Amino acid sequence: MKPGLALAALVMLWCGVALADSAPVLNYRVVASYPHDPSAFTQGLIFIDGRLYESTGNYGHSSLRRVDLETGRVEQEIRLAPNLFGEGLIYWRGRLVQLTWRERLGIIYNAKTFERRETFQYPGEGWGLTHDDRHWIMSDGTDELRFLDPETRNVVRRLKVRAGKRPVHRLNELEYIDGSIWANVWRSDHLLRIAPDSGQVTAVLDLTTLYPAGERESPEAVLNGIAHDAATGRLFVTGKYWPRLYTIVIEIAEP
Template sequence: MKPRPSLAVAMMLGWGLCLAEPPVVLGYRVVASYPHDPTAFTQGLVFSDGWLYESTGQYGRSALRRIDLDTGRIEQEFRLADDLFGEGLSVWQGRLVQLTWRERLGIVYDARTFERLETFSYQGEGWGLTQDGRHWIMSDGTDELRFLDPETRQVIRRLKVRLGARPVYRLNELEYIEARLWSNVWGSDHLVQIAPETGQVTATLDLSRLYPPDERSSPEAVLNGIAYDPSTGHLFVTGKYWPRLYEILIKE
């Protein structure tokens, strides 16, 4: 289990820095709320073809799931071996790609059948995963994102993420949305929007009011999970051990 960091969101996100072009502070509106398995240690979240796909973590409990959005019912599930800790998840050309935490193992599945097609290896830890149509993009809990060639699975680019001059650490679950990267900052209830060309944080979003910390069942029940519906432009967000998943509309 990842050790829980000491939280100082103001420092982690760089509030108070004197920036020439500070990031936009975004707002949001809740469009809908859906049931979510409160025992799921959410690590990766993807919305594709009307289905929600989720990767869950914890040794002995990690899984890949297809979920009915409206009911929260698990329609299909693949349980990982007990020595694997599930992490980030992305859709790629009819397949699902799932990372593991410290095992340096990526798993590729058929998105329809969940048949395990192949595996691949990478250096360091695996946290979040997304894709921009050309690359797989992964985080490892540091301030760096890695861009992988989907064919060779080799790193072809590294991107340092900065808020002004300050590194943004604990980048976790990722989503690529309209030429921008979005990331959870693990241990907080904030999302950051990142310019993939420069690594600069261009916007921030505070979602701590969705599920107030004093109502949560565990100190580990932090925000984690971003999925995008291109047909509506809405985001789906949830967290580890959260009983609800929220559909939100971003407002500037």
């Protein structure tokens, strides 16, 4: 995105959302690129203590895996049952928590062994998942984010996401970074920065040139995968069926 472009001029026509002109336009630069399994239908991505973890989807192909960042090689993997569709993923106090799409089932694993420890239920669909150290934050493809109590797994708060006064639908993969919620919008190459107190979109990052749509082998190969390395500030992004995973640095454009 060009520096200084008014955010109000950026309109995502496919979902009818005009983004608020009070939010800054963000630029990015690629600082590294790594191999990524092109058969992985990426649904959730996290980077914890130097290790990359990924949740993949599709019935009969869903998995939880630990991946070597440098080579893209799957180091450890557990396959989900054929009737489960893997979705969002978080690390929580020595456990990995994975959502499923329409099965209303969350699965909790031992983070080291991938041993399945317990499951829990939730209403509606499961899409993206992140946390703010107090609550699990969950998307379901609508304009609403749900905050769950990690102990009871009950919804304690609902947050409507808005660009100005207009709802932003298809919220998908999530990542909590420096006090803000970052969300990928399904079938879009945009990342949105969302204020967790108000639900307002405070910035947009256009990644359409990162892996141009014309170079992708499938219409399903959309952006979906955000992982933040808290130790270094690195941000990793990839997508479904993408052959590469990128490290980017986000920059705020000069006025």
